[in-house]
Amino acid sequence: MPKKMQLKYEWNVAYRIEHWVHVASMIVLIFTGFYIHWPFFGGGPESQIMAWMRFLHFLSMYTLLIGLVLRIYMSFNSRFDADWRDFSVIQNLKGVPEMIAYYTFLKDKHTEYRKYNPLQAFTYLSWAGIIILQALTGFALYSGDFFGLFSSQAAFGWLNRLLGGESHTRVWHFLIMWYFIITAVVHVYMSLLQTLVKRDRTFQSMFTGYKLSSATGKKR
Amino acid sequence: MRKEHGLATRDLVDRLRYSGVGRRDFLKFCGLTAGLLGLSEAYIPRIANALEKGTKRPPVVWLNFASDTGCTESLIKATYPNAADLVLDILSVDYNETIMAAAGQQVEEILQKSLKEGNYILVIEGGIPTKHGYGMIAGKDMMDIAKEFAPKAIAILAVGSCATYGGVPAANPNPSAIKGVADVLGPAYKGKIVNLDLCPVNVEVLVAVVVNYLLFKKLPELDSFGRPKTFYGQLIHDNCERRAHFDAGRFVEKFGTEEEALGHCLYKMGCKGPMTHAPCPKIMYNDRVSWCIKAGAPCIGCGEQGWTDKFAGFYERLPGVSIPGFKGVEFTADKIGLAAGAAAAIGIAAHALGSTKRIKKGGEE
Numbered sequence: 001m002p003k004k005m006q007l008k009y010e011w012n013v014a015y016r017i018e019h020w021v022h023v024a025s026m027i028v029l030i031f032t033g034f035y036i037h038w039p040f041f042g043g044g045p046e047s048q049i050m051a052w053m054r055f056l057h058f059l060s061m062y063t064l065l066i067g068l069v070l071r072i073y074m075s076f077n078s079r080f081d082a083d084w085r086d087f088s089v090i091q092n093l094k095g096v097p098e099m100i101a102y103y104t105f106l107k108d109k110h111t112e113y114r115k116y117n118p119l120q121a122f123t124y125l126s127w128a129g130i131i132i133l134q135a136l137t138g139f140a141l142y143s144g145d146f147f148g149l150f151s152s153q154a155a156f157g158w159l160n161r162l163l164g165g166e167s168h169t170r171v172w173h174f175l176i177m178w179y180f181i182i183t184a185v186v187h188v189y190m191s192l193l194q195t196l197v198k199r200d201r202t203f204q205s206m207f208t209g210y211k212l213s214s215a216t217g218k219k220r
Numbered sequence: 221m222r223k224e225h226g227l228a229t230r231d232l233v234d235r236l237r238y239s240g241v242g243r244r245d246f247l248k249f250c251g252l253t254a255g256l257l258g259l260s261e262a263y264i265p266r267i268a269n270a271l272e273k274g275t276k277r278p279p280v281v282w283l284n285f286a287s288d289t290g291c292t293e294s295l296i297k298a299t300y301p302n303a304a305d306l307v308l309d310i311l312s313v314d315y316n317e318t319i320m321a322a323a324g325q326q327v328e329e330i331l332q333k334s335l336k337e338g339n340y341i342l343v344i345e346g347g348i349p350t351k352h353g354y355g356m357i358a359g360k361d362m363m364d365i366a367k368e369f370a371p372k373a374i375a376i377l378a379v380g381s382c383a384t385y386g387g388v389p390a391a392n393p394n395p396s397a398i399k400g401v402a403d404v405l406g407p408a409y410k411g412k413i414v415n416l417d418l419c420p421v422n423v424e425v426l427v428a429v430v431v432n433y434l435l436f437k438k439l440p441e442l443d444s445f446g447r448p449k450t451f452y453g454q455l456i457h458d459n460c461e462r463r464a465h466f467d468a469g470r471f472v473e474k475f476g477t478e479e480e481a482l483g484h485c486l487y488k489m490g491c492k493g494p495m496t497h498a499p500c501p502k503i504m505y506n507d508r509v510s511w512c513i514k515a516g517a518p519c520i521g522c523g524e525q526g527w528t529d530k531f532a533g534f535y536e537r538l539p540g541v542s543i544p545g546f547k548g549v550e551f552t553a554d555k556i557g558l559a560a561g562a563a564a565a566i567g568i569a570a571h572a573l574g575s576t577k578r579i580k581k582g583g584e585e
Contacts, residue, residue, distance in 0.1 A: 037537070038554075039469055039488065043469035043470065049469035050468065050469045051467035051468070153453075165525065166495035166524075167531055167538060174553045175553060177557075179560075181561065182560055185565075189568050189571075193571075193572070196575075197575060
């Protein structure tokens, strides 16, 4: 343990579960999504492989959406850590140049933030946005009805018109997924890097909840 | 032919019997139409009644604009019950440039008479060039003819994808600026125009819409593309006869293979069935003999607005994406994704290299 660092309870159980549920459903979504885009292996004679892939795809999207709703609820109402202030766009914009300078090796140190640095905050905020976008485009592509109440086309068909037809909705749905894949890979890389550079157990903290902290961080 | 024998004056059933269609066949046709419209069998006699009142049927004026007359072709190939003429009789077509026997002055008189009397069902086949001089009949721009005939029509049926949104003639680069009927006539005609998409139009759908009008004196409920919901409410994919193969993950990878012979799903051959709302799998074509996917061809999505451009290439899963700044260059979504992914990987690798210094430093702290 490097000097002047102490254990800090960073993530409570709810945040950790939420994180891993999102990871699991995202992995399922990406895998089944690629399969639906281009079925790269066939099923056996009695298989219902594509039907299962689609079922899992829809199921994990619902899981993800419910997770997002809970996450938004927690960020306002969590007794442990209601962190919605950390996502303030205006506050974070000021910190962006410094973070970019840090990550491009133009600066050696950056301001310590309470929980997320500005780039992190923007990325996570964008994830909330793209989950909603993926849900909307997904529902627009989905043909069926919701509990027999209304059809997906009646509810979300406007989006197809806006984007120029279902084929274009499909392209957007696909490209937005790539945005997520790339940012998620960067996310994993950054957490590993942080763990290695600062030796602060960032990576482990999403399992244990505890992280090493040298400073109390900037107050918001 | 019949009209030369003076049969046009007799009532419909007599005329049908003359051309070999019995009463039973006629009622079968009425039952079929009732089924198409989702009406109960109690409506069959009413449909028969509506059709038999020959003199009260509104005349149909059929205008041909920029198209390959495939819809007319589809119309005269309708054989249920077994007479192509049945459909023509039901429609009571007064004017159709492609198939009418009369010509010149004689037929122009009929057309002008219809125009004067009004209350006709106006069927428009083909897109409408909006540039002067690009599509003219008897010295008149097609656009002007459409605007001349539209106000007095009781209903306007845009048949085929050319008439609805331009179709093939309006495909990029569209030099004559062809537009669909609804776009040319403007919002004043909203609710009066029925778009019967598909290339060519499905005749049974056309007849059903006309019969619906004869029965109820109103047009069917339309979706946001102006198409009757009854017929264009569902995806081809959801009613496809090959759907079981899709769910089971059995796909044709290449034409000329065993999978193709076994009739597997054409998804990977670029089938646009999952994006196209049309009644093809149910109603089919040519007297319900076959349709594209049954015949082994992937759907090209001809029932959707702007299909020629947005669904090209027809054998690709997704359309190409043009990126602003690269005019005329199209990338597939896969390539864009992979390129962005590769760029991110390179970025991470470079950053990791740069960070080794920091890692050493961090260790010393």
